[in-house]
Amino acid sequence: MTEIVHNTAKVGDLTLHYAETGAKNETLVLMLHGFPEFWYCWKDQLPVIGESYHAVAPDMRGYNLSDKPEGVKAYTIGKLIGDVIGLADHFGQEQFYLVAHDWGAAIAWAVAIGYPDRVKGLVILNGPHPYIFSELLAKNETQIAHSQYIAKFQEIGVEEEMLKNDAAWLWNWTFRRLRKSGQMSMADEAAYREAWCRPGALTAMLNYYRASPLQPATEETKGQGFGLDPEKFRVRVPTLVIWGEADHALIAENLVGLDALVEDLTIIRLPGVSHWVTHEAPETASTEITLFLNALDRRNRPEKH
Known part of the structure; x- marks a missing residue:
């Protein structure tokens, strides 16, 4: 297993904190977390992927130890895409792999759609394709009902309620069940509460929702x-989707029609696993990600004659 090392990168006007493994390896893998996580989402995957790749898990802008620019407009999708491209540029890599969950997946889909020449392969963990999700948010009663939190998060001042009593509401809404089941530890809980309670962090995190045009x-x-x-949302890079089927926020219909929008698609379904794939099925996530990246590397490797 490779050791997790911490560092920072200057990306545009921002300083982004990141955790990394396998820095001596040639191929870059950027790992993007979602809401309300931070680089720590990948703590079990980083040591595994870092054995063969340069695995980098940033705190996305606004999260944990990364800079927290003020204002909703600082969190539009264009700026979030720019952070990913800028981070790859920081490491001097023209091409890279993307592994992403939840909001990180929303950004990763957008990067793959907008910059297919730079993304060697895409791995999505419980993150809906933007076109399919937009259709479900507009027309599917179940997805609309399950997405009411998005509307709540766009309310000004809701973070005060979420941060009361050491972020008790946010902890109960997300990971309390996993703590009770033993899938998350006391140390995990402490790490998340610390990240959420950093000055300005939760407002910045919620600004991702406030800047998005998508709402139920x-x-x-x-x-x-x-x-x-839909023609503007086609994905032309090899894509693996790992999907926890017990996700309470994202319904299974997010996978319906995905093969029509993604040219080279593999879907792995995980029965009984909820939205929090890296916590509930850490070994499976590590294994499937690594197998997929290895297969793409073999496919892209020039044949020897």
């Missing part, structure tokens, strides 16, 4: 849709 339909807007053109 209301009675007035239901069925109208967002007017997105």
Whole structure:
């Protein structure tokens, strides 16, 4: 197993903190966490992937030890895409692999769609494709019901409620069940509460939702849709989707029609695993990610004559 090392990168005007393993390895793998996590989401995967790759898990802008620019406009998708490209540039890598979960997956989908020449392969863990998700948010009663938290997170000042009593609401909403089951430890709980309670962190984290045009339909807007053109959301890089089927926030219909939008797609379903794949199935996640990256490396390697 390789040791996790911490460092910072200057990306544009921001300083991003990151954890890394396998820095001596040639091929870069960027690992993007979602809400409300931070680099620590990948603590079990980093040592495994770092044996063969240069694995880098940043705290995304606004999270934990990374800079927290003020204002909702600092968290639009264009800026989030720019952070990923800028981080790859920081490491001097024209091409790289992307592994991502939840909000990190939303960004990773966008990077793969916008910069297919730079992404060698994409691994998504419980993160919906933006076009499919937009359709479900507009028209699917179940997904609309399960996404009401998105509307709540866009309310100004909601972070005060979420941070009371050492972020008790946020902990109970996310990981309390995993702590009780033994899938997360006391040290894990302490790490998350510390990250959430850093000055300005939770406001910045919620600004991802506030800057997004996607929100669940209301009675007035239901069925109208967002007017997105699916042709502009095609993914032309090899993609692995690992999906916990017991996800309470993202319904299984997020996988329906995905093969029509992703040219080279593999889906692995994990029965009984919820949204928090890296915590509930850490070994499976590490194994499947590594097998996929290795297979792509073999495919891309020039044949010897």
